[in-house]
Amino acid sequence: MREIVKGNVLKSVIDDLNKYSNNHELNNIRNTKLFRNLLTDVLIKATKYENDGSYFVKTGDIPAMWLRDATFQVLPYVSLLDEIPDLYYLLTGVLKRELRFVRLDPYANAFNQTSSGAHWSDDDSNISISDHVWERKFEIDSLCAPLFLANNLYETTGKTDIFDEQFWNTLSMIIDVFKTEQHHNTSSYYFRRKDCPSNDTLSNDGKGTPVGYTGMIWDGFRPSDNACVYGYHIPSNMFVVSVLTPLLDKIPKGFEALKNEILTLLNDVKSGIKHYAIVKLPNNHLGYAYEVDGLGNYKLMDDANVPSLLSLPFIRYCSKEEPLYMNTREFVLSSRNPYYYSGTVLQGIGSNHTPVNYIWPISIAMEGLTSNDLNKKSHQLDIISETDNDTSQCHESIDMNDQSKYTREWFSWSNMTYCQLALDLINQDVRR
Template identity: 65%
Template sequence: MKLDLNDLTVKIDAFAAKQTLSTDETTTLFRHLLSDAVAKATNAEADGTFFVKTGDIPAMWLRDATFQVLPYVKLMSVIPELKTVLVGVLRRELRYIQHDPYANAFNQTASGAHWSDDESDQPISDLVWERKFEIDSLCAPLFLALKLIEQTDQVDFLDAEFWQTLALIMTVLETEQHHEQSTYYFKRVDCPANDTLTNDGKGTPVGYTGMVWDGFRPSDNACEYGYHVPSNLFLIAVLTRLSPFIPNELGDLKDRVTTLVAAIQQGITRYALVTLPTGQVGYAYEVDGLGHQKLMDDANVPSLLALPFIGYTTIEDVIYQNTREFILSAQNPYYYRGKVLAGIGSNHTPEAYVWPISLAMEGLTSTDQTVKVAQLEKIATTDNQTGQCHESVSVDDVSQYTRDWFSWANMTYCELALDVLGV
């Protein structure tokens, strides 16, 4: 029987209506937003998959879609029908990767719609909205699969299609360990410098490190140095946890995963562990294997702030705590403090604009319940009476923000609210 998304929305809203948070503002916002991704962003497709648009842009980002539906994983025990949606989103992500593993965002149909007229090493498909290579786009479906396993102890969706897609992902990752030999390039004209790759579309030069080269950050802006550390740590986290589920008959695939994880970890240890401006040892944000390091953090996930959330390390880990101290300070060039807000922003948005996603992630990566509640309350002050968590908000004036509807931000707020509620 076909799942009715309207009925599902009613059930999600009914669950939300029973929940009470610390203030009227946080409670009202949570009750308004919990069904956001299903009610407004999700469409059921004829093949049984589900398309999830990012919000006020009509395309589906692999990364965004995973984090948009992630809070629903926790609700499957009370609303079992959600599993159909979650597995259906996963299936669509896998099929998009099979179509073009270098693309980050896709159209609902082969409409030929694109963000821009870009040049790449192969013609950009009519199904592809944007062909920016981002490691996190390949990690996101694997992360969703692992969360489903963690919640249900079921692995029925780890079928031939899943493992075939993982094999394709591995081929791309192995290729991009040696980016100088890869054919991939990306060029966009008439755009900000951080929206295209330098060096004739190949990006700044890199040396071999064992890590995987990344064209663009999770913000969709170009990497300054080619090895994006949070994304490589995301790879270690998802591949390590997924490896035990690889069937025995796919021993070669398991060996490839083991080899890649070991090489990335070796590269992290040698190149990405640095002395921070605080004098402590922590993680760089980007490196190039040629002696250059970028010390910062960006609001978009995966980030250094989010390392415990994505499963790479624990909150208590000393290196993580050292890194956290640095990135949540003025020494991080994208940490902003103003009259009403303080937090991490991005070069994707104006200077001195903080992202509610990063505010939520501060709470999600804290063990202190008072911090979690405080972050939830802080985010609720940024909606400017729109009932929305925006992409970014001015640190001095919450009436100044970017994007009217950004579903990823909405659902990360809900993720934190469910954490506070103990769901």
């Protein structure tokens, strides 16, 4: 093994990834070509090395770094660490940048590379917002995403250097926010934006729709960046369970109080899921609601953005065979899900973030990533590559009847979820 040098390893990693993709073929020429084009796309076009040894990863055609997006943009590389060791320094550098941003403002979802004062909307100046913050929408998944990356790194490498004192101090800050938002009625957080669609701001003077206590954590905005209809977003609360549980046995001496706080929080959240999230679905089976308010109301749907109900095995909340998940999966992949669309070109899950009848390649890939069927995985890859409109990009969403109509020319999260599925298929083929 060649000597590994810490620091900016972007060039060497890109070279190694190109060699890797050139040595692997997928089930057809079109998929192979798209995979080879996209595997390094995020590093060449979206990733910047910082002087502190971290890496800033913008989401694509928007210049900001979303904590959630950045994690899923680089997550596929974790599976290649054995073959390309330099990836470890890149991935830990991304994690370092994410944790730094969390400490800057744990209520923000997206950040500028510098303290430029740029914001998604000029109207966001009505809320307390740092010049380093692009947008201050509180989304539970934004705080879970760095922890998900850290857990994946540890599980793959066994290395514990990422779990330093700064990591645990950042986690302590995250837990404080989660505890505060279990009682959102007394939280100081609000989000108001004028002259925008109703799903881009919070109702009730920026506090969101009323909720009752459930033990779960209140969420202002979905992973789509659109406002929650009911304040407890179930997939995000499940994400909390999946990322905090593996950290319990790694908490060092000196952070015993933090461990006790996490245990209490996990018990509360799991109890809330059990008592409020399990409902009768339109298919007459018990399954999971998408959102609840603790006052008797719930939302039956799923959205393409991860964490989603479809993605629960992928975020490691449950197995693919867990009965409640299987019932929920049947529902969300059917016309009874208001965001499931079926047209002449595509069928799959969309989002209220994009136009009606537009389907997200992320959800198409996730359908494959949460299946054990290799033929299904190959089929989902085919669907995406056949509807890229010859752009060699996956896009955000595509008209179900016309692949020439799509949103966002370049959306790196979508590209890398395609690569995640491609690598999943390659790795399973190797193990056979």
